[in-house]
Amino acid sequence: MRGLDEMQESLFTMSKLEDFVPADHPLRPIRFLVNDALKRLNGLFSLIYADTGRASIAPEKLMRALLLQVFYSVRSERMLMEQMRYNMLFRWFVGLAMDDAVWDHSVFSKNRDRLLAHEVVEAFFTQVMTTADKQGLLSKEHFSVDGTLIQAWASHKSFVAKDGSDDQPPGGSGRNRQANWKGKPRSNDTHASTTDPDARLYKKSDKTPAVLCYQGHVLMENRSGLVVGAVVSHADGMNERIHALRLLDCLPGRHAKTVGADKAYDTRDFVAHCRARNVTPHVARHERRWGGSAIDGRTTRHGGYGVSQTIRARIEEHFGWAKTVGHLRQTMYRGLRRVDHQFKLTMAASNLCRMARILFAVPEGGA
Structure with a gap:
């Protein structure tokens, strides 16, 4: 019926x-x-x-x-x-x-x-990590570090000369005017975005285009793959290593630690600073770097070096989740502080999903 x-x-x-x-x-x-x-x-x-x-x-x-x-x-x-x-x-x-x-x-x-x-989000992130520590999920000795680019909410047309010397390009005025920068040098020293002054023009490699962006930095512990430190900085070739050391300085205790990282961290100054902090740098060797790799046999001969190189790739899971689910591929906020706020909140959310799967056996396709 x-x-x-x-x-x-x-x-x-x-x-x-x-x-x-x-x-x-x-x-x-x-x-x-x-x-x-x-x-x-x-x-x-x-x-x-x-x-x-x-x-x-x-x-x-x-x-x-x-x-x-x-x-x-x-x-x-x-x-x-x-x-x-x-x-x-x-x-x-x-x-x-x-x-x-x-x-x-x-x-x-x-x-x-x-x-x-x-700074409530920072305090909330800390309390989530306190819960993870009470549950025995955090490693106190072994960590990994990496960085990622976060595209800013600003276009190339907003990147103009600081002294106002840019000539008005042909094709009318307004936000949809035609622009041609061929043959004109543009750098962060002489130009700035009028939409988001904190954004910086940066490219990850010679084969990628330069975009207005920020850099997000993450320190992950290796036992459960949880983010224990997160911060956003201006996009710069040196900031990955600088903020990696600052995140390591925030770790409690002076006992020996290890940190895994990719080839971008294979520099003599970063390796030296890590060893001065009693941190063994399990950094991927960059053989083609000028002057050779800063990582020698006293590090690579240990079995833990290979383990750290395997586990450090799990940071990409947080970055991938943040950029697809958390909408961090291009931030909707403007200003370094607001982007940092969004980044920490997204990393806390990623940690909560992972902790729920570990502690309560939540299916992988969960929230």
Whole structure:
């Protein structure tokens, strides 16, 4: 018998948000880990917000909403608020009841900036790592380091001379004017982007085009492949090694450690600085570098060198996840601080997904 194509709602419905989320949904263990980290930030939240006045968005709800934006590749706050209106899963994760009003996207953005001003994301990242440490997931001796380019939210047309000497190219004015830079030298010393002054023109190799971008740097421990340090810098040929050393300096303890890295780190100054810090540089040998490789037999003869070279490639899993799921291939934010905020949040989200798979056996295709 054919059913009728009609809908008749009941007068009363007795349902809870919990009923709409399957018991084996991958967000359940992630929410448990997130709440555990947020509880330890209660003191920081109390300092940020005044005791009197109009109530704003709860910072715990705000952080969960920002994580959802990363987990589900939501490209804007406006679209996130739209999802919150009708997506029961999103409401459950954030902590909004079915009849709670959803915030305006502009109010959400202003409250997000408050977290940026008080470095809440950095504190949240630290608490997630504290949870991982309590669960015995972190290595204290063996690490890997690498960097990646993050394309800036700025075009080549915005990269103009700092002294204003650029001639107006033919073809009209405005944002869609024709531009021809053939034969004209352009460098970060003489030019800057009017859209994002913190972006730098940089190319990864001679075979790739130069783009306006930032550099993201990651330090990963080798036991579980979790990111223990993340920072964004201006794009520069030296910053990969400089920030690798700064991330190593943030590690606790003066005991012996190892750090795996690719050929870009095979320089005599980086190797010397690592050894001065009691860190053995398990860096890939760059035989064609002028002057030869800085890594000799006293490092490569040990079996741990090959192990570090194998495990260090797992950093690319975080970069790949961040650029495909987390929309970090090209950032939507402008300014070094905002991009750094987005990068740390995305790395924290990547860690949460990996921790959930390890601790709760969440399927690989989860959130």
